[in-house]
Amino acid sequence: MFAKILIAEDEDSDNLGIVSAVSDYTKATVDTAQFCDKTLLKIREALQKNTPYDLLISDLSFALDYKKNKITTGKELIEKVKTIQPDIKIIVFTGEKKPAIIKSFFTNHKIDGYVCKGLYGLTQLVQAITAVDQDNIYTCPISKDALHQKNVLQLDQYEIKILKLLVQGYKHEEISQYLVENDIEPNSKRSVEDRIRKLRDDFNAKNNVQLTYIVNQLGLID
Amino acid sequence: MFAKILIAEDEDSDNLGIVSAVSDYTKATVDTAQFCDKTLLKIREALQKNTPYDLLISDLSFALDYKKNKITTGKELIEKVKTIQPDIKIIVFTGEKKPAIIKSFFTNHKIDGYVCKGLYGLTQLVQAITAVDQDNIYTCPISKDALHQKNVLQLDQYEIKILKLLVQGYKHEEISQYLVENDIEPNSKRSVEDRIRKLRDDFNAKNNVQLTYIVNQLGLID
């Protein structure tokens, strides 16, 4: 079983509950960090002292940093952590329930578990720790659903760019111009329209208003 | 100081922290409820036994009810509570930071305090309890900002209806039809357009795509 666990969670109301649940269950050394940068620092230090953490339990959203922390989202934090200690296990423990976001953490960031905070969050977190300790992947009911949804379409960078420009009020023509100026191809007005139409098809949207609303609700253009 | 406090919070990871902070500070009887309906029930029972709660600390979002609880949002909960015990003090303790939503809780629901969960959530919650106990209104830094923002435009039901139809892909003409069928006035296509144009002006949006994106981001059409 894990011997050294780090919990990255900025909400003070949450900390106590998580720490006590985790340390009751695992008997491991449990440290906490309330900022992304602090988390990274602790992981680095532990590595240098040859007493690395086995497991990181991390939230995704962190308070905006009045102290100018460099990293402010769990996404970036996890990316950085993976570069300095690739073998560390990671469980995300968060309120975020959007399927697209959950999915991307498994596919893009190779996390080991995902637990949504909620009624039974702590129970599931304990289950996750057990599973991950045995080299399994853990998904709570909500994230399991998210991963099994077939029609959680992932957007590529090109599509995200177009949609972001759209919600900024850009016209098709202006989007085309922007793409030309930034050397992104394809970039004709016609191609932009084509891609937007494809997206409308994919998401069953009647027009661009509904399309942008849908992808925004799904968290695809955050 | 308050003698009897009820905490409505569905996240189990949060409960422990909140309860211990509140009971350490107040020396009051502190009860908790993980569902909206359960909360309402406890308040009713306490009233009948002539030992009512002095203070309700409530979250806003609650887990969706597999047991078919009637109330699933803090908003509805607070409305109901106010009808059965109008004099109870209410502090909202939640992750929700959208100005429009925060504002509406003070103007429409006459709550006594609003604290955003976060780095110093518990500290602020304790401050809120002190303030509210002395019949003052408490706003945490974030909600204070929200209340002071001048340009947090509130939408009326008519405007919300139109915007909701818009993001469902309705055309102006179809919105007009819908309004006619539901006896909502004004309902001509022209009037619908006019109102949408006014909204675009208010929110500085170039077109309907940007408009709906903005109001959605602000949480005005939830």
Next chain:
DNA sequence: GAATCCCTTGTGGTTTATCACAAGGGATAG
């Protein structure tokens, strides 16, 4: 090299959104 496929782009036409101008009607102040 020719046939084929796929992606990109262009053209032109229809529908919808956006906008300017104005007529009608109810409410209100004097």
Next chain:
DNA sequence: CTATCCCTTGTGATAAACCACAAGGGATTC
């Protein structure tokens, strides 16, 4: 009562979104 204001609605024009068809070009296959 009348002048005025504001809200609603209508008309018609322009801009943008939306859509169907097809040409050109690169890559692949045989």
